[in-house]
Each structure stands twice: as structure tokens, then as C-alpha cells.
Amino acid sequence: MAGKTLYDKLWDNHLVEQRDDGTAIIYIDRHLIHEVTSPQAFEGLRLAGRQPWRLDANLAVPDHNVPTESEERKGGVAGIVDPISRLQVQTLDDNCDAFNIVEIPINDIRQGIVHVVGPEQGATLPGMTVVCGDSHTSTHGALGALAHGIGTSEVEHVLATQCLIQKKMKNLLIRIDGTLQDGVSAKDVALAVIGTIGTAGGTGYAIEFGGDVIRAMSMEGRMTMCNMSIEAGARMGMVAVDDTTLEYVKGRPYAPTAQQWEQAVATWRELHTDDDAEFDRVVTLRAEDIKPQVTWGTSPEMVLPVDGVIPDPEKIEDAGRAQATRRALEYMGLKPGMAITDIRPDRVFIGSCTNSRIEDLREAAAQIRGRKVAQGIKQVLVVPGSGQVKAQAEAEGLDRVFIEAGMEWREPGCSMCLAMNADKLGPGEHCASTSNRNFEGRQGFGGRTHLVSPAMAAAAAIAGHFTDIRQCAEGQS
Amino acid sequence: MKAFTQLKGLVAPMDRANVDTDLIIPKQFLKSIKRSGFGPNLFDELRYLDEGQPGEDCSKRPLNPDFPLNFDRYQGASVLLARENFGCGSSREHAPWALEDYGFRCIIAPSYADIFFNNCFKNGVLPVVLDAQVVDELFTDMYAQEGYSLEINLQAQTITTPTGKVIGFEVDAFRKNCLLNGLDDIGITLQSADSIRSYQQKLRESSPWLFDVVQ
Numbered sequence: 001m002a003g004k005t006l007y008d009k010l011w012d013n014h015l016v017e018q019r020d021d022g023t024a025i026i027y028i029d030r031h032l033i034h035e036v037t038s039p040q041a042f043e044g045l046r047l048a049g050r051q052p053w054r055l056d057a058n059l060a061v062p063d064h065n066v067p068t069e070s071e072e073r074k075g076g077v078a079g080i081v082d083p084i085s086r087l088q089v090q091t092l093d094d095n096c097d098a099f100n101i102v103e104i105p106i107n108d109i110r111q112g113i114v115h116v117v118g119p120e121q122g123a124t125l126p127g128m129t130v131v132c133g134d135s136h137t138s139t140h141g142a143l144g145a146l147a148h149g150i151g152t153s154e155v156e157h158v159l160a161t162q163c164l165i166q167k168k169m170k171n172l173l174i175r176i177d178g179t180l181q182d183g184v185s186a187k188d189v190a191l192a193v194i195g196t197i198g199t200a201g202g203t204g205y206a207i208e209f210g211g212d213v214i215r216a217m218s219m220e221g222r223m224t225m226c227n228m229s230i231e232a233g234a235r236m237g238m239v240a241v242d243d244t245t246l247e248y249v250k251g252r253p254y255a256p257t258a259q260q261w262e263q264a265v266a267t268w269r270e271l272h273t274d275d276d277a278e279f280d281r282v283v284t285l286r287a288e289d290i291k292p293q294v295t296w297g298t299s300p301e302m303v304l305p306v307d308g309v310i311p312d313p314e315k316i317e318d319a320g321r322a323q324a325t326r327r328a329l330e331y332m333g334l335k336p337g338m339a340i341t342d343i344r345p346d347r348v349f350i351g352s353c354t355n356s357r358i359e360d361l362r363e364a365a366a367q368i369r370g371r372k373v374a375q376g377i378k379q380v381l382v383v384p385g386s387g388q389v390k391a392q393a394e395a396e397g398l399d400r401v402f403i404e405a406g407m408e409w410r411e412p413g414c415s416m417c418l419a420m421n422a423d424k425l426g427p428g429e430h431c432a433s434t435s436n437r438n439f440e441g442r443q444g445f446g447g448r449t450h451l452v453s454p455a456m457a458a459a460a461a462i463a464g465h466f467t468d469i470r471q472c473a474e475g476q477s
Numbered sequence: 478m479k480a481f482t483q484l485k486g487l488v489a490p491m492d493r494a495n496v497d498t499d500l501i502i503p504k505q506f507l508k509s510i511k512r513s514g515f516g517p518n519l520f521d522e523l524r525y526l527d528e529g530q531p532g533e534d535c536s537k538r539p540l541n542p543d544f545p546l547n548f549d550r551y552q553g554a555s556v557l558l559a560r561e562n563f564g565c566g567s568s569r570e571h572a573p574w575a576l577e578d579y580g581f582r583c584i585i586a587p588s589y590a591d592i593f594f595n596n597c598f599k600n601g602v603l604p605v606v607l608d609a610q611v612v613d614e615l616f617t618d619m620y621a622q623e624g625y626s627l628e629i630n631l632q633a634q635t636i637t638t639p640t641g642k643v644i645g646f647e648v649d650a651f652r653k654n655c656l657l658n659g660l661d662d663i664g665i666t667l668q669s670a671d672s673i674r675s676y677q678q679k680l681r682e683s684s685p686w687l688f689d690v691v692q
Contacts, residue, residue, distance in 0.1 A: 016676040017669050021650040025669055027676055029687050037569065039510035048663070054677070056692045065508065084508040084531050091510050102691050123691060127684075135568040135592055149592055151570035152512075153599035161666045163673055167649070199495055200562040203591055233565065235591050256686035264686050299495050320560070324494055418504045427528075439499040439566060445528035 003274025005171045006240050007206040010146035010271070014129045016163060026166045029128040031158045032114050033060035033101065035092035036420070037133030041156035042095040052099055053162040059123050060096050060103040062089045063113045064420045068383050068410035072422075076107050085421060099159075112386025112412040115139040115353035119223065120386055122252025126241045126268040131158055136353045136436065138229040141238035142222035144245055144271040146206075148235040170280040172205035172234065173273075176213040178287030183470040185363060186221030187355060187434065187453035189213060189285075190228035191293035195303040197283055202234030205281065208273060209239050213287045219248040220359035227354045231300040231436055240272035294340045294466050295438045295451040297328035302438070304340055306456070306468045312336035331440055332448050333428065341466050343450065346429040348380040348461040349443070350454055351410075352417035355434035356385030360454040361393045364434075365401040367458035367469065373406040374464030380407035381423060383415040407461070419444045432460040479601035480659030484582050485628045486555030488619050490545050491520075496559060497566035498593060502575040506531050515571055516578030520546060550623045558615055559586040563604075564593025573600045583629050585636070587612050598652045601659065603631060605646045631657055 004012070016025040038060070045051070052058065065085035067073050072081055077093060080086035089106065096103035104110045110121060115136050118124040124140040130147035131137060133155040140147035154164055174193055194201075207229050214222065222239045229237025239245075246265060249255050256264045291305035302325075304310075313329065313336065316322040329336065334343070350356070350364050361384065373380050382402045384390040390412055393399055399409045416423040417435035425431050425447025434457050438449035452460070459469045506518045508531055517535040522528075524546060526539040540547045546554070557576065563586040564572060573596045576584070582602055587609040589597075597604045607615075618638065619625040628637040631653060636644045655662055666673075681688050 017672045019651070023649075023651045025666060025672070027673070027680070029680075036507050040512045040570075043510075043512070048661075050663070053673075056689055059691050082508075088508050088510055125686070128687070133568055133570075135566065137568075149568035151568050151573075151592060151596035151599060153570060153596065157663050157666065160663045161670075161673065162677070163666055163669075165651070165662055165666060199565055200588060200590070203562070203588065230566075230592075233562070233590060254690045260686045264684070267684065299497075320494055327493070418499075420504050420507065437497070437499070437566060439497045441503055441522045442499050445503075445522065 003277040005273045005277045005279060006144065006208050006238055006271060007146065007169070007171055008277070010127065010129070011168055013127065014146065023165050023167055025163045026129060027163055028131050028158050029057060030118070030124055030130045031058045032118055032123070032130065032132035032137070033058060033155070034064060034114050034132070034134060035062045035088045036064045037152050038095065038155055039088065039091045040152050041159060042099065044156040045099070045159055050160045052101065052159045055100055057162060058101045058159070060092060060101055061111055061114050061117050062092050062106055064414045064418065065089055066106055066413040067421050068413050068415045068423055070411055073107065073411045082422070109387035109391065112384070112389065113353045113356060113414055115227065116356060116385030116389065119143060119219070120252070120388055122249060122255035125249060125255060126245055126271055131164065135230045136227050138235065138237045139223050139227040139353055141226040141229070141236055142219060143249065144239060144241035144268065146236060146238065149230065169206040170204055172202060172207045173279040173282045174207055174209050175211040175282065175284045176287055177211040177284065178213065180213055180287045180290065181470060183455065184290050184292055185453040185455060186217060186224040188290055188293045190225050191295065191300065191303045191451060192285060192290045194228065194232045194300045195293070196285060197232055199231060199299050199301045200233040202229060202232040205234050207232070207234040207237040209237060214239055215242065218359055219244060220357040223357065224354055228436055241268045292453065292456050292469055294456065295449070296332065296334060296340065297325070298331055298438055298440050299328070300436070300438060300451060302328055303451070306340055306466060308340050310334050310336050310338045310340070341468065343430060344376060344465045345432040345450065345460050346378050347425060347431045348377060348457050349416040349431055349433040349435060350457050351381065351383030351385070351415050352435035353385065353414070354436045355454045356383060356389065358389050358392050360434065361389070361398050364454040364458035365398045367455050368405045368462060369401050371405055371462045373461050376464050377461055380461045381410060381416055382407050383410045384412050386412050405462070416443050418442060432457045432466065478599065478659045478661060481582060481601050481603050481631055481656045483628070483630050484555060485626060486583065487551065487553055488556045488558050488625050488627055489551040489554035490616060490619060491557055491559040492616065494560040495562045495565055498564055498569050498572040499566055501564065501572040502569065503529070505529070507569055507571050512574060513578055515575035516580070519575040519579040520544070553580070555580050555582050556627050556629070557581045557584045558612065558619060559584055560612070561587050561609065563589050565590040568592045570596045570600070573597045573602050577602050585612060585615065598656060601656065603629065603656060605629070605636065607644065607646060611644060
């Protein structure tokens with residue numbers, strides 16, 4: 001019999017009941033909750049007279065709506081200016097109180113983006129099934145967990161039953177071997193993968209990321225990779241457990257200690273794909289081929305290396321793709337043949353569940369140190385992923401680097417990744433953004449998003465246009 | 478949940494690939510703590526010429542005259558004909574809520590994003606998958622004939638065109654049953670409560686670090 005993939009193992013470990021119709025009841029170890037996709041689920045519980053199945057499996061934190069300006073933030077929930085946002089955050093507080101669910105509230109130092117907070121607190125651990133009413137829950141797969149986003153009906157289902165009804169996905173291995181060039185980060189690798197397989201390339205699959213590059217990558221980088229799985233169409237992405245994983249988890253507030261730690265580690269060491277396991281599909285990329293990436297269109301698959309030029313729809317044979325390219329260029333206000341490095345962002349956003357961890361901020365700061373934001377850039381927002389990331393960055397003096405360059409150092413939250421709070425683009429504005437989606441209107445009505453790595457976003461803020469940071473690195477040395 | 482058995486409905490087009498959930502229902506409307514009322518903001522950025530705000534009276538907003546759902550011929554449509562990878566992006570169930578609230582009970586497309594596809598079934602909306610070529614033909618026929626309607630029969634798993642042509646489609650047995658009977662799947666899962674309890678007991682013994690920590 002062939003061996004098992006990491007996904008097979010995680011699935012089998014959580015199988016409560018396999019049914020004849022091909023569906024299965026899968027047990028959920030950790031349910032993360034935020035304010036946007038939970039109110040209707042709690043209301044559903046109330047209407048049906050149900051209680052949460054297991055309180056200690058849940059952890060809530062507000063992130064999408066929270067203001068990131070320190071003045072507005074000082075007033076806590078009551079201080080949120082937008083009354084509709086305030087009500088949504090207040091509703092999360094009320095529901096957590098009413099159902100006795102642990103919540104990290106708005107101005108707790110541990111508060112932040114749910115996908116940054118979970119791993120940081122040790123609330124997500126290797127081997128867990130992790131769900132949340134947010135598609136970027138795939139992030140947690142970096143720890144060797146089976147983690148994916150769910151809709152609000154399933155949020156209610158997990159609250160009420162601690163389980164989900166699932167069908168098993170197919171196995172897709174994305175393998176990146178070799179050594180990345182200097183200046184190329186996890187975000188570039190993720191975008192290059194999406195550029196290769198497309199935004200629907202992973203639909204129906206669970207992705208495992210493997211190869212030399214992933215093994216050498218930090219946990220922050222792995223989280224960035226798994227985070228972007230959903231932009232490749234896969235609900236879940238994951239990475240095998242190794243020493244890097246264990247070192248990251250050890251000592252986290254909710255992680256096991258002493259004898260339980262030893263016991264857990266023994267179990268977690270099994271969380272890798274067996275040598276003789278077979279994948280339904282394998283995609284390989286060579287690390288040396290990956291350059292810094294910049295999206296030019298309105299889907300993450302519309303991406304090019306930084307030395308590329310905007311495509312010409314007249315030269316695309318497939319009618320559907322030509323039409324999509326034409327529409328994207330019109331929305332983005334870009335012309336075929338234009339160099340990526342000639343695009344001039346109006347604003348820069350460094351943050352989001354994709355790229356707001358300490359390593360991301362360090363990489364951004366390294367591009368900025370001692371320099372100033374270019375004229376013509378209206379605003380640069382640097383939004384740490386959690387209060388703890390913020391504190392760590394401040395201890396390292398990164399906040400000073402950003403502020404002295406003329407950037408805004410904000411309070412943690414989702415911010416301009418999806419612009420549910422006050423942080424947004426104006427119509428027609430271009431943004432160099434470290435977030436995950438360049439959809440029409442995503443960062444504000446009529447806004448034009450270019451997805452990039454933290455270092456590329458920072459370099460664009462300094463240069464006033466996209467630049468090939470590999471050349472900057474050479475220039476400095 | 479509303480049951481879905483049969484539907485004869487006017488067909489409207491959403492003729493582009495990779496329609497994302499931000500396009501289906503923009504983020505500002507996700508601030509609602511209710512489950513209903515999203516219909517007027519379905520495809521908000523395509524449907525109106527201005528930027529929509531939550532709670533606004535949409536009847537006074539300027540309509541985009543080039544957007545098909547604003548055409549007279551598509552008023553009252555309940556079947557949405559769409560392209561590849563429909564519903565990609567976020568997990569927001571507000572997307573099927575908005576489609577359903579607008580009046581769409583069935584979507585026909587060559588492929589869907591996984592989370593969106595799953596969310597539809599929880600809300601009495603049937604997402605039908607057909608070959609890209611068949612969808613293409615339906616687009617052609619629909620554009621050619623005003624008032625183009627399709628008859629969808631979930632029990633028989635068929636779509637009947639105005640000329641009487643019958644197209645079969647696949648649907649997974651569990652979801653079909655839930656949709657046909659309007660079943661609440663929490664109730665179904667709770668029928669297995671004993672299995673869940675016994676799984677949980679074993680898990681507590683084998684992996685005690687998963688319990689009693691977050692409290």
C-alpha cells in the first residue's frame with residue numbers, strides 16, 4: 001500500500017465518521033472567530049436554542065473593522081467612529097460574553113489579525129484541524145495543520161457540533177527546489193506559483209508545499225505561502241513539521257509544556273508525507289527562476305516579474321483571456337508594453353495576514369533605513385499584524401525607521417487589505433500592497449492594487465515606482 | 478433552509494471568468510450583523526455608478542446602463558449564467574446571501590471556487606456545473622432570445638432548454654438530499670453526537686494538550 005501524504009494523515013486523524021455517500025464528519029480542534037462572519041452564526045445558535053459544543057476549542061479576536069489610527073483606537077470599541085463597524089465589533093464582544101467564549105479584545109496587546117494571532121499565541125498547533133470564517137485560514141497550515149476557511153453556516157455548524165461535514169480533497173504537491181535569489185521572498189514564490197497554476201489551479205486540491213526552498217524558509221515565510229493557497233484556488237495549504245516548526249511553537253502561551261510537550265513533539269514528528277506516498281498532481285518550480293513579482297491586473301494570476309512589461313491583449317490568442325486582460329488593463333489604467341518599473345504607486349500598504357509579521361517588517365525596514373518616502377507618494381501605511389508584532393518591532397527600533405522615512409506606523413488590524421475600516425484607496429489610485437487580493441475595488445472603490453512582497457513595497461515607497469530590489473542589493477554592496 | 482426542488486426561471490448573464498466575492502458583494506456591506514437584505518447590493522460596483530454605502534436607499538442611486546442586470550429583459554431573473562471559477566476569493570457567505578436575496582436560486586457555470594460552491598448549498602441556492610462548451614452554447618442561445626428561460630429539476634438532475642433539449646448535471650448525493658428537503662445539516666450531524674463524543678474522549682486521552690488550555 002502506498003504511504004500517506006501529510007493531508008491524508010491529518011484527515012485520517014480527524015475522521016469521526018465516514019458515510020456511504022462519500023461525505024465524512026471531521027472533528028475540528030480549533031475554531032477561530034472574528035467579528036465579520038460570526039454574528040449570524042451566533043444568532044443561528046440562539047434561534048435554534050443551541051449551545052457551543054466545546055468552549056475551549058474557540059478563540060475570538062476582532063480584526064477586520066478595527067481602526068488602526070492610535071487616536072481612534074484609544075477609545076476601544078466605544079471609540080470606533082463608524083457606527084456600523086462599532087456595532088459589529090460590539091456584537092462580537094456581546095456574543096463571546098453571552099456564550100462564554102474566550103476573546104482577545106480590541107486593545108489587548110495580543111489582539112491582531114486572527115491569522116497572525118493564532119500561531120503567535122500557540123492557539124494553532126501542528127496536527128490540528130483549524131477553521132475560521134475567513135478564507136485566509138489556510139495560513140495556519142504552515143504549522144503542519146489542516147486549516148481552511150469556512151462560511152458562516154459552517155461557523156454555526158462548528159460551534160454547535162465541533163465538526164464539519166466534508167469530502168476529501170485531492171493531493172497537490174508544489175515543490176520548489178534550489179536557492180532563492182537575494183531579494184526574492186516567500187511572497188514572490190507564492191505569486192510565482194499562482195502565476196504558474198492560475199487562480200483556479202488548486203481548486204479541489206489540498207496543497208502541500210515542499211522542496212529545498214520551503215525547508216529553508218522561516219515560519220513567517222511558510223505562513224505567507226500557505227496564506228496565498230486560497231488565491232491559487234486551494235482552500236488549504238500546508239507544510240510538513242520539522243525543527244523550524246517546533247522551535248517556533250515552543251514556549252508559545254497556549255502551547256504544551258513539560259511532559260505534554262515531549263508527548264506532542266513525538267506525535268508531531270509524524271506529520272510529513274511518507275516517502276512512498278503519491279500525489280494526484282505535482283507542480284515543480286526552480287527557485288533560481290523566480291524573480292520579484294508584481295501583479296498588474298485584477299486577479300492574482302495577472303502577475304509578472306519586476307522586469308516584465310504589461311501584456312498586449314491583441315497578442316493573446318484565447319478570446320476569453322484577451323477579453324479579461326483588456327478589462328483588467330482598463331480598470332487598472334495601464335497600457336500594453338509599459339514596463340512594470342514605470343508604474344508609480346500613489347499609496348503603499350505594508351500589512352495584512354499575508355505580510356505583517358516581524359520578519360516582513362524587518363525586510364521592509366531594511367529597504368527604508370535612512371531614506372525618505374518619494375515625492376508623489378501620498379501615504380505609506382505600515383500596519384503590524386498584532387500588538388505583539390508591534391511591540392517587537394518597536395523594541396527593534398523598526399517603528400523609528402518607518403516614521404523617520406515619512407510613513408505611518410499604525411495599530412494592528414486587517415486595515416487596507418480589504419478596507420473595511422477607514423484605511424482605503426481613492427478611485428483610480430495605485431497601491432503597492434503586501435496583501436493578498438488585487439480584485440476590483442478590494443482596497444477601496446476604484447482602487448488599483450499591485451501585490452508585492454514587503455521589501456518590494458518598501459522599495460517602491462522610496463523610489464516612487466516599482467524597482468528591482470535585486471539591483472538595489474547589488475548597488476549597496 | 479429553503480428547499481430547492483424545481484425552478485423555471487428567466488436567465489441572466491454574468492459573462493466574465495473569475496468573478497470574485499468582492500465583486501459579488503463589496504466589503505462595506507459585510508458590516509451588517511444580519512443575514513438578509515444584501516440583494517440591492519449584489520454586484521454593487523458593476524450595477525451602480527457611485528460607491529454604495531451600507532443602509533443606503535439603492536432606489537435613488539444612478540444605475541450603470543451597461544450592466545446586464547439593469548437591462549429590462551433580465552428583470553426578474555432567477556438563474557444566473559456565469560463563467561469559470563465563479564465565486565473565487567473570500568469565504569463570505571454574504572455572497573450567496575446576496576444572490577439569493579436578489580432572487581437567484583440557481584447558478585450555472587463551468588466551475589466554482591470551493592468555499593463559495595459549498596456556501597451556496599447552505600442557502601438554498603443550487604450551483605450547477607456544466608462543461609464550458611455547454612455553458613458557451615447557453616450564453617449564445619440566451620443572448621439570441623429575449624425571455625430565455627431554463628427549467629431546472631434537481632430530483633432528476635436535469636436542465637431543460639426552451640427547445641426541449643435536456644441537459645443532465647452531477648450533484649453530490651448528500652447536498653442534493655439537503656437541498657431537496659431544505660434540511661439543516663447541524664441537525665443531521667447531531668444525529669452522530671455519540672460518535673463525536675467518543676472521538677473526543679479518545680482525543681483527550683491521546684492529545685491532552687488540545688484541551689482546557691484556552692479558557
